[in-house]
Amino acid sequence: MSETRYTDQHEWVRLEGDNATVGITKFAAEKLGDVVYVELPAKGKAVKVGAEAAVVESVKAASEVYAPVGGEVTGANEALTTEPSKVNDDPEGAGWFFQIKLSDTGEFAKLMDAAAYAEFTKSP
Amino acid sequence: MTVTTEILRRTPLHALHVELGAKLVPFAGYEMPVQYPAGILKEHLHTRAKAGLFDVSHMGQGFLAGDTAALERLTTADVAGLKEGMQRYGLLLTDAGTIKDDFMFSRLAGEADLYLVVNAGCKEGDFEYISQKLQGAATLTPRFDRALLALQGPLAAQVLERHSLGISNLTFMKVVRTTVAGAPAIISRSGYTGEDGFEISIEGADADRVARTLLVEEEVLPIGLGARDSLRLEAGLCLYGHDMDESVDPVEANLTWAIGKRRKLEKGFPAADMIMEKLVHGAAKKRVGIKPEGRAPAREGAEIMAEGRVIGRVTSGGFGPSANGPVAMGYVESKFAADGTKIDLMVRGQALAAAVALLPFFPHTYKR
Numbered sequence: 481m482s483e484t485r486y487t488d489q490h491e492w493v494r495l496e497g498d499n500a501t502v503g504i505t506k507f508a509a510e511k512l513g514d515v516v517y518v519e520l521p522a523k524g525k526a527v528k529v530g531a532e533a534a535v536v537e538s539v540k541a542a543s544e545v546y547a548p549v550g551g552e553v554t555g556a557n558e559a560l561t562t563e564p565s566k567v568n569d570d571p572e573g574a575g576w577f578f579q580i581k582l583s584d585t586g587e588f589a590k591l592m593d594a595a596a597y598a599e600f601t602k603s604p
Numbered sequence: 605m606t607v608t609t610e611i612l613r614r615t616p617l618h619a620l621h622v623e624l625g626a627k628l629v630p631f632a633g634y635e636m637p638v639q640y641p642a643g644i645l646k647e648h649l650h651t652r653a654k655a656g657l658f659d660v661s662h663m664g665q666g667f668l669a670g671d672t673a674a675l676e677r678l679t680t681a682d683v684a685g686l687k688e689g690m691q692r693y694g695l696l697l698t699d700a701g702t703i704k705d706d707f708m709f710s711r712l713a714g715e716a717d718l719y720l721v722v723n724a725g726c727k728e729g730d731f732e733y734i735s736q737k738l739q740g741a742a743t744l745t746p747r748f749d750r751a752l753l754a755l756q757g758p759l760a761a762q763v764l765e766r767h768s769l770g771i772s773n774l775t776f777m778k779v780v781r782t783t784v785a786g787a788p789a790i791i792s793r794s795g796y797t798g799e800d801g802f803e804i805s806i807e808g809a810d811a812d813r814v815a816r817t818l819l820v821e822e823e824v825l826p827i828g829l830g831a832r833d834s835l836r837l838e839a840g841l842c843l844y845g846h847d848m849d850e851s852v853d854p855v856e857a858n859l860t861w862a863i864g865k866r867r868k869l870e871k872g873f874p875a876a877d878m879i880m881e882k883l884v885h886g887a888a889k890k891r892v893g894i895k896p897e898g899r900a901p902a903r904e905g906a907e908i909m910a911e912g913r914v915i916g917r918v919t920s921g922g923f924g925p926s927a928n929g930p931v932a933m934g935y936v937e938s939k940f941a942a943d944g945t946k947i948d949l950m951v952r953g954q955a956l957a958a959a960v961a962l963l964p965f966f967p968h969t970y971k972r
Binding site: 513514516517519535537538539540541542561 | 638639643644645646648830834899900901903922923925930952
């Protein structure tokens with residue numbers, strides 16, 4: 481069983497056991513436009529919740545990807561370095577950024593669920 | 605609570621942009637399309653492969669009447685020597701000899717007036733400056749009501765020929781009064797993408813119909829400001845307010861080709877002695893092309909390092925879709941300006957390896 485939650489910075493986190501997979505939402509990918517470069521965290525790096533963990537650049541601008549949960553980076557989607565367009569093609573699937581071994585499951589529970597995030601991204 | 609919103613101006617193509625699904629952003633006081641649904645990457649590549657239509661109606665058009673050669677007091681360009689039917693690039697200088705703007709000027713066949721096009725963000729200031737400086741000699745009439753379209757790309761000529769018979773015979777930097785889709789137009793074979801193409805000045809009232817006529821052609825896609833920026837950067841062309849402004853002179857900006865041959869001898873432009881001195885002996889800093897070695901783009905403002913210290917700053921930078929990698933321009937101390945010089949770019953606190961590179965990053969394909 482996996483559960484996906486969302487941040488107000490437009491990252492998604494899919495939790496399976498204590499392993500969290502992180503990416504940017506479809507909403508964010510559409511806002512960014514064509515992604516041309518992704519910088520990923522090194523395996524083994526300890527990240528705190530809310531800390532800058534990756535960088536995503538579109539033709540237009542550079543944006544930070546923040547760690548939605550704290551823990552140790554266990555893997556990164558190296559395919560994005562050669563094929564950054566995967567972020568636009570499948571942002572919430574093949575376009576994932578990195579994986580974290582969670583240090584505190586409580587952080588995950590604080591994030592928005594799909595319904596709350598859909599509401600959050602509605603135009604005012 | 606008071607909310608002050610900047611009232612943005614609209615070009616005559618605003619309704620068309622909305623209809624085409626453009627993402628509109630404020631730019632130089634106008635609400636302009638940054639991209640259409642195809643996105644910047646596709647729009648960029650389409651322009652290089654086929655033809656792209658740009659709305660550049662926000663740029664400042666006008667006509668200079670009277671002693672038009674008096675414009676030479678404000679620019680390094682050879683104005684008096686411009687032949688009929690020709691267009692030329694000029695730099696508008698401050699009294700200190702720094703760059704107030706860059707502009708295009710044309711002498712239409714059989715017409716006494718010069719046709720000018722200046723940058724959108726500078727147009728009111730430029731026209732006031734020119735009017736004031738040339739008072740008593742020449743009169744400038746702004747025509748901000750006119751529309752300006754750019755049709756750029758290798759198939760631009762074959763497309764435009766269908767609606768403006770004979771236009772494909774025009775060569776680079778030539779200009780003519782003609783018609784497009786029946787509308788009176790001033791068409792030049794020029795642009796700001798590095799591609800072959802045309803700039804089409806028409807009455808505002810004709811703009812929507814002419815643009816739609818061109819967009820119906822299968823070769824043509826509408827192109828926004830985003831791709832316009834990546835195209836001009838790959839072409840090594842300066843964006844005013846970024847790659848040049850009132851803090852640099854034509855030599856520092858590496859635009860010495862915009863100083864007319866006769867003007868170098870006769871001078872008579874602002875700060876001519878200072879500029880000629882730099883032209884002969886070199887300036888302390890110089891605009892160069894920069895190629896980052898990796899995949900990470902360096903953006904405007906990034907510090908340029910060499911020998912363990914800051915030697916300059918990136919003024920334009922991003923991803924070049926046709927160069928298929930990051931490209932940039934910036935100013936460096938002149939001793940580091942040679943092609944191939946190894947430099948570092950500071951991006952997010954890290955030094956990215958890069959080298960000074962020859963411009964353009966993508967070869968120009970002008971029809972000479």
